Amino acid sequence: MAFERGAPSGDRQRLRAAHREFGSEHADLIKAAGAERLIRKNGWMEAFRTRAAMDKEVAEAERLAKVAAINFTALTADDLARVEPHLKGKFVGALKWNDPWSVTNPHGLTMAYLAYFESLGGKFVRGDATTLKPTASGKGWQVKTADGMVEGKDVVLALGPWSEDVTRTLGYSFIVGVKRGYHMHYAPAGNAVLNNWTMDKERGYFLAPMDKGIRLTTGAEFADRDAPKSPVQLERAEKVARTIFPLGERLDPEPWMGARPCTPDMMPIIGKAPRHDGLWFAFGHAHHGLTLGPVTGRLIAEAVTGEKPFLDMSAWRPERFKP
Numbered sequence: 001m002a003f004e005r006g007a008p009s010g011d012r013q014r015l016r017a018a019h020r021e022f023g024s025e026h027a028d029l030i031k032a033a034g035a036e037r038l039i040r041k042n043g044w045m046e047a048f049r050t051r052a053a054m055d056k057e058v059a060e061a062e063r064l065a066k067v068a069a070i071n072f073t074a075l076t077a078d079d080l081a082r083v084e085p086h087l088k089g090k091f092v093g094a095l096k097w098n099d100p101w102s103v104t105n106p107h108g109l110t111m112a113y114l115a116y117f118e119s120l121g122g123k124f125v126r127g128d129a130t131t132l133k134p135t136a137s138g139k140g141w142q143v144k145t146a147d148g149m150v151e152g153k154d155v156v157l158a159l160g161p162w163s164e165d166v167t168r169t170l171g172y173s174f175i176v177g178v179k180r181g182y183h184m185h186y187a188p189a190g191n192a193v194l195n196n197w198t199m200d201k202e203r204g205y206f207l208a209p210m211d212k213g214i215r216l217t218t219g220a221e222f223a224d225r226d227a228p229k230s231p232v233q234l235e236r237a238e239k240v241a242r243t244i245f246p247l248g249e250r251l252d253p254e255p256w257m258g259a260r261p262c263t264p265d266m267m268p269i270i271g272k273a274p275r276h277d278g279l280w281f282a283f284g285h286a287h288h289g290l291t292l293g294p295v296t297g298r299l300i301a302e303a304v305t306g307e308k309p310f311l312d313m314s315a316w317r318p319e320r321f322k323p
Contacts, residue, residue: 025294026101035112038105038211043098044197047080047091047244053202054093061095071098086192089244094198102197105211106290125150129159129166134276141278154278154304158296161225161261163283170276174269174321176284178259179220182234185213189246200244205237213251216241220260231255262286270296270316272303280304281318 030039048054054074064070073096075083080094103109114124127145132155135142141155157163161178188194197208206217218233234255241247263269263284273279280303282296295311302309 025298029113029116029294030109033109033112033116035109038103038109038112040102040104042102042196043096043100044102044199045075045083045094045096046199046201047087047089047094049089049091049200049202051092054095057095057201061097072096073098084195084198086188086194087198087245091244096196102208103290104209108211109290129157129162130169132157132166132170139278152278154280156280156282156300156304158282160283160285160289161259163261163281167281170273170279172273172275172318172321174284174318175264176261176269177222178225179262179286180223180257180259181220182218182229182231182255182257183252184216184234184238184255185210185251186216187213187248187251189248192246194245200240203237203240205233205241207241207245214245214247216247225259229255229257231257260286260289265320268292268296268316269318269321270299271313271318274319 030036046057048057058074061070061072061074065072075094075096077091077093080087080091083094083096118124125145125147127143127150129143131144132141133143134140135151140151140153142149142151143155144150157166159166161176164174164176167174194207194209194214197206199206204219206215208215208217216234216237218231218237221230221233223230238247261284263286266286268284268286268288269281271281273281280300282300285292285296299309299311299313303313
């Protein structure tokens, strides 16, 4: 199979537009679901060990501020010490991205959204997506669930890295790989507090204060989706992380892993299936699945119901892949 084309600047601009909308779409759902306690709106931070690395990143931040109204703050070493008094190491400073929101419990937010959906009359059932097939009449779709066969005129495939298990059986060949990342929660030692989501920029790992503890996340691992876990990165990152922050005991039984579905142009596949009526695709969001979830849901809902989508979806069309 061949990829039709890369991602021109116009397509990237459309993806950035979707990112700009994430706040309002999430905000509406957060309020309706009563999930405000799970959201922090104080941005995140990159800490630097060398002046050269910091100067390069600050220069890029200044460029972005001019073209996209990005809000940031450059922190000196003394500023960083005041903001994060328990952070150790010879950091020359930090860059604080002020605008992003963070979620202290992604699963909790998802469950809050589900509860809101059910309060509106929605129903959640478990089933086997690989049983999806057209109905006997050919005018809808059916899938086996724990509650029996479910049928509908339209169906949306939003299965993340498992989407190809279904799309392949329907005759579609998409170029989707995965980038796997490992995670572990830790108790802070003693009275230590981490105030900000913090990246050790030149060592490539992240520390984040979450409801379940201080979360350590790794860089990306390129591997088959179902390959055995190999949390080598986490073991190495933990050794470095312990030198800059007083991490206590591990709080998870074992490292857990996420597989982010990625296309060659790092843009999702959103839209109507080219060869099937009533079939819609919404997957391949890479590292932005949680961020773009509500935006994607609104776009698909508007398209399915015949409304004009509030954003141009053409850059994410499934037809850009040719079998």
